[in-house]
Amino acid sequence: MQIAPSGAAGPLLEVDGLTLAFGGVRALSGVGFAVQPGSITAVIGPNGAGKTSLFNTISGFYRPSAGSVRFCGKDITRLPAPRRAALGLGRSFQNIALFRGMTVLDNIKLGRHAHLKTNVLDALFYMGRARREEAELRADIEERIIDFLEIDHIRHASVAALPYGLQKRVEMARALAMQPQILMLDEPVAGMNREETEDMARFILDVRAEWGVTVLMVEHDMGMVMDLSDHVVVLNFGEVIAQGAPAQVQRDPEVVRAYLGSGDVGDLRRRFHGPAAGEKVA
Numbered sequence: 001m002q003i004a005p006s007g008a009a010g011p012l013l014e015v016d017g018l019t020l021a022f023g024g025v026r027a028l029s030g031v032g033f034a035v036q037p038g039s040i041t042a043v044i045g046p047n048g049a050g051k052t053s054l055f056n057t058i059s060g061f062y063r064p065s066a067g068s069v070r071f072c073g074k075d076i077t078r079l080p081a082p083r084r085a086a087l088g089l090g091r092s093f094q095n096i097a098l099f100r101g102m103t104v105l106d107n108i109k110l111g112r113h114a115h116l117k118t119n120v121l122d123a124l125f126y127m128g129r130a131r132r133e134e135a136e137l138r139a140d141i142e143e144r145i146i147d148f149l150e151i152d153h154i155r156h157a158s159v160a161a162l163p164y165g166l167q168k169r170v171e172m173a174r175a176l177a178m179q180p181q182i183l184m185l186d187e188p189v190a191g192m193n194r195e196e197t198e199d200m201a202r203f204i205l206d207v208r209a210e211w212g213v214t215v216l217m218v219e220h221d222m223g224m225v226m227d228l229s230d231h232v233v234v235l236n237f238g239e240v241i242a243q244g245a246p247a248q249v250q251r252d253p254e255v256v257r258a259y260l261g262s263g264d265v266g267d268l269r270r271r272f273h274g275p276a277a278g279e280k281v282a
C-alpha cells in the first residue's frame, strides 16, 4: 500500500554544501548526502554534532547561509516549512510536539490538513467537495493510519494522559497523515524502554514496506540504526565525517575517533551492538 507516489527517478532528497551558523558557532559546514527513494537513512553523531540543525534546515525552520536542499529534483532551499510539508516532507520532533489537551484523533487530523486540496474560497462555494474531503479524511485516518499504528483503543483519549511510547506513536501517525513521501523522524526511540523501541523499529520498517514511505531519521540508539538503516551519515562538529552502509561506517576510523573521547573501543562496540552477554556496564 502506498499513500504517495515517490515522484522523480534519482534521489528523493539531496542536500548539498549545507552551511548554517548561530553567531560564531558553525552548526553545519558543507553538509552533503542523498536519500534514495524507499531507503531508510540515519543521521548519527555525538551530542552537538548538528543533527537537529540539519533536520531543521531540511524541513525549512532554519535558513542556511550556503548550500541547497533538493526534493524530488526541485530546489526547495528557499521554500517555507509549510510548503515543504505540503510537498511531502513529513516530520516528527525530538521533544514531542503534539497538542496535549486534544485527543489522539484530533492531533492526527491536524497533520492531514497540510494536504487538503480545498482552500477557503473553495470551501465557501463548494461545500459538497469540502464535506466529501472531510469524509474521505476521516475514513483515511480511521481505517488506515490508526489501524496500522495499532492505536485504535486510544483514538478518543487525550494525548496528555498517554504514556510516552504511545505519544511518540501518535506523533508518527500525525506525520503519516500528511501523506509524506519522506518521513523525517527526530530520535524516534529516545526515552523508550526496550519493548517500546522494538515496537517502534517494527513500525518504521512497516512504514517503508507497506506504505512505500522513505525514512530519514536522527537516532542515538546505535543498535537500531545499524539494524534498520540502508545508509548512515555521520556528523561531527557540523561536518559529514563518514557515510555509507552500516557495516562500513562502523569500521571507519574517523567515526571510531569521534565517538571515543575515552579511547575505549569497547564503548563504541557497546553503542553499536549493546553489551555483550554477561558483560557489566559501568
Ligand SMILES: Nc1ncnc2c1ncn2[C@@H]1O[C@H](COP(=O)(O)OP(=O)(O)OP(=O)(O)O)[C@@H](O)[C@H]1O
Binding pocket: 022, 025, 026, 027, 045, 046, 047, 048, 049, 050, 051, 052, 053, 054
Ligand atoms: N538555536 C541555537 N542557537 C545557538 N546555537 C545553537 C542553536 N541550535 C544549535 N546550536 C548549536 O549548534 C551546534 C549543533 O547543535 P544541534 O542541536 O544541531 O546538535 P545535535 O547533533 O542535534 O545534538 P544532540 O544530539 O545533543 O541533540 C551545537 O554547538 C549547538 O550548541
